[in-house]
Each structure stands twice: as structure tokens, then as C-alpha cells.
Amino acid sequence: AQSVTQLGSHVSVSEGALVLLRCNYSSSVPPYLFWYVQYPNQGLQLLLKYTTGATLVKGINGFEAEFKKSETSFHLTKPSAHMSDAAEYFCAVSLLLSKLTFGTGTRLQVTL
Amino acid sequence: DTEVTQTPKHLVMGMTNKKSLKCEQHMGHRAMYWYKQKAKKPPELMFVYSYEKLSINESVPSRFSPECPNSSLLNLHLHALQPEDSALYLCASSHGGGKDEQYFGPGTRLTVT
Numbered sequence: 001a002q003s004v005t006q007l008g009s010h011v012s013v014s015e016g017a018l019v020l021l022r023c024n025y026s027s028s029v030p031p032y033l034f035w036y037v038q039y040p041n042q043g044l045q046l047l048l049k050y051t052t053g054a055t056l057v058k059g060i061n062g063f064e065a066e067f068k069k070s071e072t073s074f075h076l077t078k079p080s081a082h083m084s085d086a087a088e089y090f091c092a093v094s095l096l097l098s099k100l101t102f103g104t105g106t107r108l109q110v111t112l
Numbered sequence: 113d114t115e116v117t118q119t120p121k122h123l124v125m126g127m128t129n130k131k132s133l134k135c136e137q138h139m140g141h142r143a144m145y146w147y148k149q150k151a152k153k154p155p156e157l158m159f160v161y162s163y164e165k166l167s168i169n170e171s172v173p174s175r176f177s178p179e180c181p182n183s184s185l186l187n188l189h190l191h192a193l194q195p196e197d198s199a200l201y202l203c204a205s206s207h208g209g210g211k212d213e214q215y216f217g218p219g220t221r222l223t224v225t
Contacts (some may be wrong), residue, residue, distance in 0.1 A: 034213060043202055043216035044155070077203075090154055100169065100214060102154035 002027045002095045014094045019063075019078040021069045021106050023091030027070065033095045034044055035038035035065055038105075047089075050074060061085070072107045116201050116217035124223045127193060131169075133220045135186040135203030141215070142208035144186040146178060149200040149219070161186060162208055193224045 007022040025031055032051050036044040048059025055067040065076045074091060078081040114209055116137045125131050135144065143162045147155035160168035161180040175197075177189040186203055204214040 009182070032212075037217075041219075041221070043118075043218045044204075046213050046215065049213050082192050094212075099157060105152075 002031060002093050002101050004091050004093050004101055004103035006089075006091050006106050008106055008108045009104065010109065012109040013081045015083055016080050017101060019085065019108065020089075021076040021077070021089050021108065023073060023076065023103060024067075024072050024075045025091075025093045027093060028093060029095060030069075033065075034092045034094070034100070035059065035063070035074075035076050036090045036092060037087050037088065038062075042092065047076070052089060054085045056099075066072075075094050081108075081110045114204055116205055116215050117218035118201075118220050120220060121138065121218070122221045122223075124225060125190065127195075130189070130191045131202055131224075132190065133176050133188040133203075135217055136184055137205040137215070137217075138184060139205060139215065140183075140207075141205035142183060143206045143207075144180060145204040145214060146176075146186070147204065147216075149202055151199075155202055159188075166204040190222075193222075195197075195224050198222055198224045199217055209225075 003026045005024045018051045030087045034049045035047040047063050050057050050067045058064045063078045088107050092100045094100050119134045126160040145160050146158040149155045157170050157211045158172045159178040164180045175192050202219045203217040206212045206214045
């Protein structure tokens with residue numbers, strides 16, 4: 001069975017600081033991995049995805065993530081946080097039949 | 113056009129009402145999804161339609177009835193709901209290739225009184 005664990009339900013960073021949101025997955029076969037962002041009272045927006053090939057994936061809004069098979073991780077980073085990055089972030093894994101399994105989410109707070 | 117639209121944006125209904133949620137996409141996607149999201153929780157998959165056929169039903173109560181009239185439209189018919197069904201209902205679509213990314217609509221905020 002596939003699963004995703006997001007460490008830290010709430011992360012707070014200062015504006016301009018590094019953002020690091022952690023995601024570990026469990027899968028018996030190579031997974032497809034995604035990061036989504038959800039702003040209050042909105043749907044989910046795809047930030048980036050890993051399918052195959054290059055393990056460092058660049059997404060929208062300056063975010064990137066690195067697939068590390070040895071660590072079963074897919075952590076999301078951004079070099080410099082902006083106030084507009086405050087939102088809920090979900091890591092998700094897909095193995096088959098277009099079925100996404102989401103992590104529990106991490107709320108990112110950005111302070112001045 | 114990379115947009116998934118959902119109507120209505122908000123819906124309040126009594127437990128004896130019948131209502132429908134609508135979802136539309138014009139990206140040529142062949143898979144469409146319904147999710148339920150409670151506050152501070154991740155989305156929970158309810159139904160998947162692939163090439164206009166129901167392919168996944170995650171043991172959803174029969175008071176929720178999905179319908180896919182064509183490849184661009186997805187409906188969710190609601191009847192005799194309970195207050196605990198109050199949630200954000202999200203529609204999504206994807207190319208239908210099996211593990212591809214899903215594009216989400218803005219959701220319908222449903223309140224059952």
C-alpha cells in the first residue's frame with residue numbers, strides 16, 4: 001500500500017528565510033509524487049511533480065523538490081519565503097488508477 | 113484553458129433537500145474526480161470516472177450519487193444528507209493516463225442544516 005507522511009503540521013518561517021516542508025513516502029514500486037498548495041477557501045493548485053528522470057524538480061512560484069529514493073523522501077524547498085506563500089501544502093503519491101493519496105498537510109506561516 | 117469550474121460556490125441545504133453540484137473542464141481530460149475535504153484535513157477521494165465510466169467508488173454512502181453526462185461534465189447529486197456531510201467538495205480532472213497530475217476546481221462549500 002502507498003502512503004505519505006508529512007512531518008510537521010505547522011511550519012513558521014520569517015519572510016526571506018528558507019522554506020523546507022518534509023514529505024516521506026512508502027511505496028513498493030516507483031511512485032509518482034506531487035506537491036499541491038491550497039490557499040484559504042480555494043481548491044488545490046499543483047506546485048510540481050516527479051514522475052521519472054531528473055530527481056530535482058522545479059515548480060511554480062520558486063519552489064523545488066528533490067526525489068531521494070534512498071531516503072524515500074520528496075521534501076519541498078524555497079530559498080526565500082514570501083508572505084504570499086502562506087498556505088496549506090499537501091504532498092501526494094500516485095501509484096495506480098489515477099488514485100492520489102495525500103499527506104495530512106503542512107500549514108506554512110510566514111512572519112515579518 | 114487549464115481551468116476546472118464548479119458551481120455553485122456555496123450551498124446550504126436541509127436534510128430533506130435534493131441538490132446537485134456541477135463540475136466542468138475543457139482540457140480534453142478523460143478522468144474526473146470528486147473529493148470531500150473537511151476542515152484542516154486532506155481531500156478524501158469519493159469517486160473516479162474514467163472515460164465517462166465510474167471506475168472507483170470509495171464506499172461512499174448512497175445519498176451521494178455521481179453522474180458523468182459527457183467527458184467534460186461531472187455532477188454530484190445529493191439527497192437526504194446529514195450535517196456531518198458539510199464540507200468542501202472538490203472536483204478534479206486529469207488526462208486519465210493512470211498516474212498523471214490532477215487539476216482541481218475551487219470547490220463547493222456545502223452546509224447541511
